[in-house]
Each structure stands twice: as structure tokens, then as C-alpha cells.
Amino acid sequence: MGEKQLVELQKLPVEKRLSAVQKMELLGGEPDGQDHGKRFKGDPPNHPAVQVDWYDAWSYCRWRGGRLPTEQEWEKAASWSPKLKRKRVYPWGDAFAVKLCNSGSLEDGFEKTCPVDEFSGGVSAYGCYNMAANVWEICASRLGQDASTRVLRGGGWFGDTEKQCVTSYRWGMGPAAAIGNVGFRLARDSNP
Numbered sequence: 001m002g003e004k005q006l007v008e009l010q011k012l013p014v015e016k017r018l019s020a021v022q023k024m025e026l027l028g029g030e031p032d033g034q035d036h037g038k039r040f041k042g043d044p045p046n047h048p049a050v051q052v053d054w055y056d057a058w059s060y061c062r063w064r065g066g067r068l069p070t071e072q073e074w075e076k077a078a079s080w081s082p083k084l085k086r087k088r089v090y091p092w093g094d095a096f097a098v099k100l101c102n103s104g105s106l107e108d109g110f111e112k113t114c115p116v117d118e119f120s121g122g123v124s125a126y127g128c129y130n131m132a133a134n135v136w137e138i139c140a141s142r143l144g145q146d147a148s149t150r151v152l153r154g155g156g157w158f159g160d161t162e163k164q165c166v167t168s169y170r171w172g173m174g175p176a177a178a179i180g181n182v183g184f185r186l187a188r189d190s191n192p
């Protein structure tokens with residue numbers, strides 16, 4: 001697909017926009033990590049998609065038969081320990097451990113994103129990987145009364161420290177923003 005067709009794709013109104021992955025597949029080949037890329041150049045496909053805005057994240061989750069988690073669902077998946085019957089400060093426990101997540105530190109071995117199944121020792125009680133750091137995760141919820149801002153959770157690889165990795169820490173951005181340290185996670189409802 002040529003550059004002209006790409007421009008026309010981007011002009012589609014929001015309700016007709018393709019999901020991030022559909023768009024990526026149409027563009028063909030590896031994303032380049034620049035204007036429409038979803039991973040950094042050279043990263044293997046098991047790294048999280050980044051530079052995805054709220055609309056694309058939402059539509060991709062629907063396309064896959066799931067949805068974006070609310071921030072309450074996200075926080076429970078990240079922090080709640082059924083065994084302890086309380087929240088934990090970090091997904092793995094109450095003390096920060098630089099080698100259990102991909103924060104802004106280089107001590108964890110990663111300068112940018114890491115594979116989505118990295119850091120098995122840092123999984124939450126529900127078995128979710130990388131709930132702390134790697135990429136901020138887009139939630140369905142709005143941030144406070146500000147209708148134009150969507151909640152982000154979890155912290156990312158870019159300059160973020162143990163403070164941002166706390167499971168209750170909140171951040172947000174506009175729904176049309178798409179940046180390199182923000183991705184998303186798909187939620188599915190379990191069968192009753």
C-alpha cells in the first residue's frame with residue numbers, strides 16, 4: 001500500500017477507522033516506529049503495541065471480541081491478592097524490585113519496551129504479566145470529571161520509576177494521543 005492510500009486511511013472518520021492491527025496489516029511489513037508504526041523499529045512482534053490512541057485501542061479490543069478494562073478492573077488484576085485478601089503495592093508484593101519489571105531503569109536489561117511475557121517473577125496474583133511498567137495501559141475509564149482525558153495505569157519504560165509502578169498510581173491522556181510508552185491490554189468477560 002502506497003503513501004497516498006495511507007493518507008486516505010487516516011482521513012477516515014473515527015467510526016470507520018480500522019483497528020490498529022488491521023491498519024498495520026494493510027500497510028504491510030514491519031511497522032517503522034515513526035508516524036504509523038506500532039512497535040519500535042527492530043523490535044520483535046512479541047513486544048507491546050505502542051503509539052496507539054484510545055480509539056484504536058478500543059476498536060482493536062472489540063474486533064478481538066474483548067474490550068478495554070475499566071480502571072477498577074485493571075487495578076484489581078494488578079494489585080488484589082485473593083490469598084492475602086488485600087491489595088499489594090506492586091503486582092508481585094509490597095516492595096519495589098527493579099529487576100521484576102521494565103521501568104525507566106536500565107538495570108532491568110531493557111532500554112525501551114520488553115516482550116509482553118518478560119519478568120515471570122513479577123506477575124500479579126491473577127497471573128498478569130507486566131502490570132507494572134513496560135508500557136502505560138489505556139483503560140476505558142475517564143480521568144475524574146475531565147471528559148477529554150482517559151485513564152492510563154501501570155507506568156512505562158520511559159523514565160518511570162517505582163512511584164509510577166505502584167498499582168494505584170493514575171495518569172491520563174487525551175483519547176487522540178498516541179505515544180511511544182503507552183499501549184493497552186485486552187479484557188474479556190469470563191463465562192458465568
Ligand SMILES: [Ca+2]
Binds near residue numbers: 104106
Ligand atoms: Ca528499563
